[in-house]
Amino acid sequence: MTTAVSRREFLKVSAAASGAFVLEFWFPAGSSAAGSADTATEVNAWMVIHPDDRVVIRIARSEMGQGSFTALAQLVAEELDCDWGKVSGEFASPNEHFRRNRIWGSMLTGGSRGIRTSQDYLRKAGASARMMLVMAAATRWGVPPSECTVQAGVITHRPSGRRLRYGEVAAAAALLPAPAEVPLKDPRDWKIAGKPVHRLDIPDKVLGKPVFGVDVSLPGMLHAAIAQCPVFGGKVAHVDASLAQSLRGVKQVVRADDFVAVVADSWWRANEAVKALKIRWDEGGNGHVDNAGIAAMLREGLEAKDLPQARKVGEVGSALAGAAKVLQAEYHSPYINHATLEPQTCTAWFRPDGFLEIWTSTQDGEASMQAAASASGLPLEKIEVHKMMLGGGFGRRGGPQDFVRQGIVIARAVPGTPVKLMWSRSEDMQHGFYRPASLVSMKAGLDAQGRLVAWHTRVACPSILQVLRPQLLAKGGIDFTAVRSFDDMPYEVPHQQVDYARRNGHVPVGFWRAPGQQNAFYRECFMDELAEAAGQDPVVFRQSLLAPDNKERRVLEAVVHAAGWGQPAAAGVFRGVALAAGFGSYTAMVAEVSVSPKGELKVHRIVVAIDSGYVVNPDTCRAQAESNVLFGLGSVLYQENNLKNGRIVETNFNNFRLPQISEMPKVETLLVPSGGFWGGHGEPAILPLAPAICNAVHAATGKRIRSLPLKHHDLRPA
Amino acid sequence: MIKLIVNGETHSVDVEPEMPLLWVLRDHLGLPGTKYGCGISQCGACTVHLDGEAVRSCTLPVSAAQGKRITTIEGLSRDGLHPVQKAWIEHEVPQCGYCQTGMIMTATALLERNPHPNDDQIDQAMTNLCRCGTYARVRKAIHALAEAGAVTPRKS
Numbered sequence: 001m002t003t004a005v006s007r008r009e010f011l012k013v014s015a016a017a018s019g020a021f022v023l024e025f026w027f028p029a030g031s032s033a034a035g036s037a038d039t040a041t042e043v044n045a046w047m048v049i050h051p052d053d054r055v056v057i058r059i060a061r062s063e064m065g066q067g068s069f070t071a072l073a074q075l076v077a078e079e080l081d082c083d084w085g086k087v088s089g090e091f092a093s094p095n096e097h098f099r100r101n102r103i104w105g106s107m108l109t110g111g112s113r114g115i116r117t118s119q120d121y122l123r124k125a126g127a128s129a130r131m132m133l134v135m136a137a138a139t140r141w142g143v144p145p146s147e148c149t150v151q152a153g154v155i156t157h158r159p160s161g162r163r164l165r166y167g168e169v170a171a172a173a174a175l176l177p178a179p180a181e182v183p184l185k186d187p188r189d190w191k192i193a194g195k196p197v198h199r200l201d202i203p204d205k206v207l208g209k210p211v212f213g214v215d216v217s218l219p220g221m222l223h224a225a226i227a228q229c230p231v232f233g234g235k236v237a238h239v240d241a242s243l244a245q246s247l248r249g250v251k252q253v254v255r256a257d258d259f260v261a262v263v264a265d266s267w268w269r270a271n272e273a274v275k276a277l278k279i280r281w282d283e284g285g286n287g288h289v290d291n292a293g294i295a296a297m298l299r300e301g302l303e304a305k306d307l308p309q310a311r312k313v314g315e316v317g318s319a320l321a322g323a324a325k326v327l328q329a330e331y332h333s334p335y336i337n338h339a340t341l342e343p344q345t346c347t348a349w350f351r352p353d354g355f356l357e358i359w360t361s362t363q364d365g366e367a368s369m370q371a372a373a374s375a376s377g378l379p380l381e382k383i384e385v386h387k388m389m390l391g392g393g394f395g396r397r398g399g400p401q402d403f404v405r406q407g408i409v410i411a412r413a414v415p416g417t418p419v420k421l422m423w424s425r426s427e428d429m430q431h432g433f434y435r436p437a438s439l440v441s442m443k444a445g446l447d448a449q450g451r452l453v454a455w456h457t458r459v460a461c462p463s464i465l466q467v468l469r470p471q472l473l474a475k476g477g478i479d480f481t482a483v484r485s486f487d488d489m490p491y492e493v494p495h496q497q498v499d500y501a502r503r504n505g506h507v508p509v510g511f512w513r514a515p516g517q518q519n520a521f522y523r524e525c526f527m528d529e530l531a532e533a534a535g536q537d538p539v540v541f542r543q544s545l546l547a548p549d550n551k552e553r554r555v556l557e558a559v560v561h562a563a564g565w566g567q568p569a570a571a572g573v574f575r576g577v578a579l580a581a582g583f584g585s586y587t588a589m590v591a592e593v594s595v596s597p598k599g600e601l602k603v604h605r606i607v608v609a610i611d612s613g614y615v616v617n618p619d620t621c622r623a624q625a626e627s628n629v630l631f632g633l634g635s636v637l638y639q640e641n642n643l644k645n646g647r648i649v650e651t652n653f654n655n656f657r658l659p660q661i662s663e664m665p666k667v668e669t670l671l672v673p674s675g676g677f678w679g680g681h682g683e684p685a686i687l688p689l690a691p692a693i694c695n696a697v698h699a700a701t702g703k704r705i706r707s708l709p710l711k712h713h714d715l716r717p718a
Numbered sequence: 719m720i721k722l723i724v725n726g727e728t729h730s731v732d733v734e735p736e737m738p739l740l741w742v743l744r745d746h747l748g749l750p751g752t753k754y755g756c757g758i759s760q761c762g763a764c765t766v767h768l769d770g771e772a773v774r775s776c777t778l779p780v781s782a783a784q785g786k787r788i789t790t791i792e793g794l795s796r797d798g799l800h801p802v803q804k805a806w807i808e809h810e811v812p813q814c815g816y817c818q819t820g821m822i823m824t825a826t827a828l829l830e831r832n833p834h835p836n837d838d839q840i841d842q843a844m845t846n847l848c849r850c851g852t853y854a855r856v857r858k859a860i861h862a863l864a865e866a867g868a869v870t871p872r873k874s
Binding site (some may be wrong): 065425 | 737816
């Protein structure tokens, strides 16, 4: 419990230097963002209530398009029983977070965790505040709180009919102790949560008003562009900056260990000067690595002896030896960049008073604080981080905080002056933390009745955890993101083994939307191969291996029913199916595709069923399903990052293609929440996409797709 | 000095004639609603109107915009919301929102030229890239605007 004093301090911190970068969200007609801020009351850390009943809900997670800025507010507002029309949101400040002993829990925004890992304490915060507000009103009236009811932020004493608004009792409520026992509503009684309320961030977004990281503007600010060593891990050997320094607007050239930056009075001038730098790089021994080198690394891993086992059930060796039919296949995926549309960026300012202030597009405000502390050598108390709106995240801006470290190194060279670093697209394309390339071999056996009896998987894949979270590697160095979908296979297979070869080259890998999703592609396409070998329909084959109450089986049955599986599709259209679990949710999908005689693929329709236990904002969940389909489609059709001379070949959207509107399939989303658990929506729907499409391609062409992207396959019917 | 008419106001800027219009808008005129995404006219996040036509400002030298009417997202509507912006809210189009200002500028120019575009015409005109996957809603919002006759055709 804190008082209005810390609220005022908070406002001061948020508004430091200039109102230009304070994120202002939508306030409904009739209310105003200006005015009564000084008398607003922080009832608890999660909300501030104004005398005119406006409720500002603090959001600890970042908003990168996924919509949890709104859904998280819905959960608080639901239990608070306030008027949703008077709700707005603001990002909780990472600095306040540290000063107040991490009062807002985790700020990490990834793994589709926003709602599922904070719903409990958010709902309790809302319910607790509601009880305190009611108690304050009851105390004023001298009546028992049990005689009071609340509707839309108005407290009514039933016997007397007296009423008080939240805004009238917030200050008194804030002085009360938080209740020890906080009952929560049954989700069946929700009025705000569970409803497709309009997103709070959209009205500003259509006006171009939100301040993304790249939009930060401060008095006297300079701009920085950067050239990083094109070979990962390499260093700067020599820089000739004479031409760059002579260009208009250039203030400074900053040479760091592994990059050179130019600071100028506009970003374009800075970047023109970067192009004029003559840099000799010390490539650090990896300047020879190309695709073949990566392939050889993965091949060596796949064939290595005595690999650690991520899962072992029964005896696959003897079971395969005794199987009536054995199938084996190898599958492969390339590296892929996140390609957030907003490039990486960080504004840093070494203030004259000894503080360091940072503005950045981050998926983890806490990680940005820590990175700033380690890069600057300053204690956390002297660092202030402002979380800006993110132009996409997809995992790029959480674990790696490379842009923050660089921003600090650059700004330190011009103390007292704020400097905004923004990467060019080619820097962003060539300096990612890529979805790992992987090579997987699967060997499975069927008995005489066509029943799956044994499945042995060997995974060779760079470890994301080794790069970003080494403390999370399991015994034997197993990275759970690399074996996902195999070590938790829902199918009832009596003999299973999963071996993992951790092979990290010099290419940095990272959490790319639904890390480990390649395994869903491998597993579910191989399942179709097995179904064919067993002479069974792909849906029937899967059903036969799933218990009747299995959640994957339920979403599978929901989706095949909705998609009309088993009934004829339109002429020339073929279907594929896949299922997956991950990020707390269960997902199944049917894809409808056609392939022209020239081999051109068109994905017409995607039907997806998702069981996330509960649904907080159905429209946002549907938007996330559409988002996963489009994001995944690019990786299925075209996207890959290739290695040549130790560096990434692709430079921009002309050679790393994003799908256009004409390629967007019709997406039908079935939300089938079964209750009793909380699952995510930011990633699950991407898992079955590649296998559903590739299984449909097989239905259309008879060709098995065992590697992506599809642009490398000749799809002309055989 | 280069003279620009941006959102109805005249500005004089002391910049290189080859500086792309995008950077003049963002860094010299304080109009950050127009975004940088690729710098090579691929993504359309930088779309503005030049005499009513959608153009990609990241590759347009500022000298080529002299004397023309430049409209950015900040100036799309003088009072309240433009019908396209209203439709974008109604259909909950944006996700991260980074590409959406350019998307809205392109859609507005399309509807002013052709108030009733069919799907093929939408495909032809709306080549802006979105990484989040808002395309289905972009299409829906444009169709709704067409059906309502919400955008006044531009006299050519």
